[in-house]
Amino acid sequence: MKTRFSRLVTLLLVGALLIVGVTSITAQESELGPITQAVLDRGSLICGGNANVRGFGFLNDAGEYVGFDIDVCRAVAAAVLGDASAVDVRPLAGTERQAAIQSGQVDMMSRNTTWTLSRDVTWGAIFGPTTFFDGQGVGTRVELGVNSIAELDGSSMCVQAGTTTELNIGDYTAANSIDISILTFPDANSTWDAYLSGACESWTTDKSGIASFHISAPDPGEHMILPETISKEPLGPLSPQNDPQFAEIIAWTVFGLINAEEAGITSENIGDFLPADGEADDAYIARVGPNVARILGQGNNDSGSYLGIANDFMVNVISQVGNYGEIYERNLTPIGLARAGSVNDLWTRGGLIYAPPFR
Numbered sequence: 001m002k003t004r005f006s007r008l009v010t011l012l013l014v015g016a017l018l019i020v021g022v023t024s025i026t027a028q029e030s031e032l033g034p035i036t037q038a039v040l041d042r043g044s045l046i047c048g049g050n051a052n053v054r055g056f057g058f059l060n061d062a063g064e065y066v067g068f069d070i071d072v073c074r075a076v077a078a079a080v081l082g083d084a085s086a087v088d089v090r091p092l093a094g095t096e097r098q099a100a101i102q103s104g105q106v107d108m109m110s111r112n113t114t115w116t117l118s119r120d121v122t123w124g125a126i127f128g129p130t131t132f133f134d135g136q137g138v139g140t141r142v143e144l145g146v147n148s149i150a151e152l153d154g155s156s157m158c159v160q161a162g163t164t165t166e167l168n169i170g171d172y173t174a175a176n177s178i179d180i181s182i183l184t185f186p187d188a189n190s191t192w193d194a195y196l197s198g199a200c201e202s203w204t205t206d207k208s209g210i211a212s213f214h215i216s217a218p219d220p221g222e223h224m225i226l227p228e229t230i231s232k233e234p235l236g237p238l239s240p241q242n243d244p245q246f247a248e249i250i251a252w253t254v255f256g257l258i259n260a261e262e263a264g265i266t267s268e269n270i271g272d273f274l275p276a277d278g279e280a281d282d283a284y285i286a287r288v289g290p291n292v293a294r295i296l297g298q299g300n301n302d303s304g305s306y307l308g309i310a311n312d313f314m315v316n317v318i319s320q321v322g323n324y325g326e327i328y329e330r331n332l333t334p335i336g337l338a339r340a341g342s343v344n345d346l347w348t349r350g351g352l353i354y355a356p357p358f359r
């Protein structure tokens with residue numbers, strides 16, 4: 001039987017725990033994580049990227065990194081620092097990715113990287129939302145007259161080491177009893193060069209990567225992508241798992257890009273969706289709708305303040321980088337990746353691009 005004293009001690013303990021709990025929740029909400037703080041202190045975002053894949057991450061002749069994945073880095077820099085140009089891209093080979101994330105050498109990575117169970121756990125990473133739903137395919141020469149992977153039986157295929165690609169093609173040929181000898185190369189350029197020079201009859205990587213290299217061929221019409229898609233390759237950004245707060249910023253920046261497209265807010269028309277001089281909150285919200293006001297952090301709505309960054313962070317992101325559709329159009333349409341009717345179309349048009357709401 002409990003004494004009055006032990007009941008009092010229990011009550012005091014519960015009270016103390018409640019106070020500690022409440023205090024730590026409040027502190028957690030207002031404190032920035034170590035990566036966010038480092039980005040602010042440094043004044044730039046270190047983003048692991050790709051230098052070799054046109055459309056996604058590519059070092060152009062002007063010495064600038066450009067592409068869909070690079071624009072995701074730029075969007076996060078605009079969200080945290082208000083400046084999309086404050087990005088320091090660190091080009092990474094496929095095999096360098098794990099160490100770069102684990103060592104904290106990069107604040108985040110946006111480099112055609114597939115989200116998988118083992119990477120999620122062993123890389124010590126937090127994967128953000130999928131920005132491009134891809135799948136692995138096989139590229140080959142039109143002159144071979146081949147129409148399926150099975151018809152490549154007895155030939156050789158060039159593959160990049162250290163990728164999901166290498167693992168998937170082994171699984172696929174074994175499961176389908178296809179005899180293809182696999183030649184591996186350290187990076188995309190050497191894999192592509194080996195295929196171009198005739199070292200192998202075909203080559204394999206994500207279909208996005210194949211499209212991106214085929215358009216750089218001396219005669220793109222000589223190459224084709226076989227119809228099979230042999231894997232799921234959900235590509236998106238990731239960051240070190242020691243800073244879940246920063247991971248939330250990445251996630252909600254991507255969600256903001258998607259929600260902005262859905263709401264019809266673009267880099268061109270964003271001015272129409274902002275409050276006019278002296279416009280009262282009620283009148284503004286009645287004009288643009290509550291959803292738009294929440295995405296843009298206007299009309300007395302909380303948005304970025306939940307994440308410890310500028311409440312109107314999405315205004316910087318959209319005006320400097322554009323919405324998801326603009327980013328796609330700018331980078332991926334030119335390399336021949338048609339969006340309409342694909343899995344990467346907005347969910348409202350039958351695709352998989354969907355984001356939770358800002359509220």
Ligand SMILES: N[C@@H](CCC(=O)N[C@@H](CS)C(=O)NCC(=O)O)C(=O)O
Nearest residue numbers: 052094112113114163164187188209
């Ligand atoms: N999505 C796959 C493949 C990614 C990958 O590394 N693709 C190649 C070919 S598209 C690439 O980006 N190579 C660039 C390089 O190594 O320089 C993965 O995450 O492992």
